[in-house]
Amino acid sequence: MYNSIQDTLIIGKKVIYLPSCHSTNDIAAEIVHAGLFAEGTIVITDNQVKGKGQRGTVWQASPGENLTFSVILSPSFITVSEQFLISQVIALAIRAYLSQYVGHVKIKWPNDVYVNNRKVCGILIENSIQGTKIAGSIVGIGLNVNQKDFENSNATSLSRETGNLFLLPEEFQKVLTFLDVYYQQMRSLWRHNDLRQEYLSHLYGYNETVTFNYQNRIVKGTVTGVTAIGKILVKLETEPEVLELGLKEIEWIIQ
Amino acid sequence: MYNSIQDTLIIGKKVIYLPSCHSTNDIAAEIVHAGLFAEGTIVITDNQVKGKGQRGTVWQASPGENLTFSVILSPSFITVSEQFLISQVIALAIRAYLSQYVGHVKIKWPNDVYVNNRKVCGILIENSIQGTKIAGSIVGIGLNVNQKDFENSNATSLSRETGNLFLLPEEFQKVLTFLDVYYQQMRSLWRHNDLRQEYLSHLYGYNETVTFNYQNRIVKGTVTGVTAIGKILVKLETEPEVLELGLKEIEWIIQ
Structure with a gap:
């Protein structure tokens, strides 16, 4: 159903498709652990x-309606203190993919x-570290x-937002293309600040002024930035200083 | 839990361990399909x-009590018409492993x-063919x-036959060693007749005289051999000729 794609440089040259599995991240980890390693390999399932x-929360998705996959990367060109860059480029790639179809896509x-204001995509990044x-x-x-129906009222899908149904294998190829482009950018060290x-x-x-739960109080505040190691900088109305x-x-x- | 082993030539140099999966053969097939191919790679699970x-029958085993795994091989040195050799060497390796502990091990x-006279091991071989x-x-x-209890009264385990409990990772290593030895023999073309x-x-x-169900009748007969392509030769009491x-x-x- 899902094939490897040839018009990317790294992502998706090899695709492992499993009709059902427990966790694509766990299978990907075992493949790496076994030394069967090819950067950009995808493990994708219809039913996770x-x-x-x-x-440690659980990610739920209806079988066969969504894209549920893991990408194996080897970003040995960045240091541990820069690892938040991975989160950034993955989120940016998904955002860029979605903004083909819908407006107001936020990370x-x-x-x-x-x-x-509804969640359309979750990302879980698990890094293994060697030295720095x-x-x-x-x-x-x-x-x-x-997916049309969600238990969580805070969730949505591309289909719910656009009213269209999508062909999963086609969207899979498109998402991988965006991931490939953004991953290339991360490999260009001079692009990191951009x-x-x-x-x-x-x-x-x-x-913007948004709402947080901070120390069991509902507080308004503004995000002022993100640190290099991935902490969030927030200026809350109730606190005199910017919090990291x-x-x-x-x-x-x-x- | 299950590690790769270093004292074999081919089998088990890479081990993919999954606490649970649908079918180790299916995961192995996907790994081959993706081109992440290393001969001798094992996919093993505690809970298939x-x-x-x-x-097309179902293989049932209690989680965590047995060895359930798949081996990826690439026996391109034999032809399609010789493929029954694979069945033969795998069965011989398992038999040799078991005969360390128990007598009267039959294929x-x-x-x-x-x-x-009770089944202790099932083998399912799935070949992909290119030309001949x-x-x-x-x-x-x-x-x-x-495993101690079986729904099928015709099944048994090493533990039931010996009264001992076994450490699965240790037995796994031993089984792989036997598989490695027998697979080496298959690679030596002059060993095929032996x-x-x-x-x-x-x-x-x-x-020996044993019992078969042949054309819905219970009949006694004797196995007289196996053909190169893996058919069985049987002389039934009711038939004048040896059947293939x-x-x-x-x-x-x-x-």
């Missing part, structure tokens, strides 16, 4: 039984992509394409 | 949800291994090790 989300720090280098990176992507700027320009809450916060320290309230 | 048996044509050569061969092995003789000498019903039979034409009755 135990998909993983951020912070919700660190790794979600939203359309019209990123030896391997497994990028899990769950992109809602044709990528960080592009990420900020599409970041939900950047220079990690994943568990702040929660978004998106209405 | 949709294991495949011969002729039930074409691909089962029996101990004391075997381009790839995926060998699925389900070996009952520690392998065929060895297979016959361990074949259930060879030069394929998989669906005869059924064993093993009491």
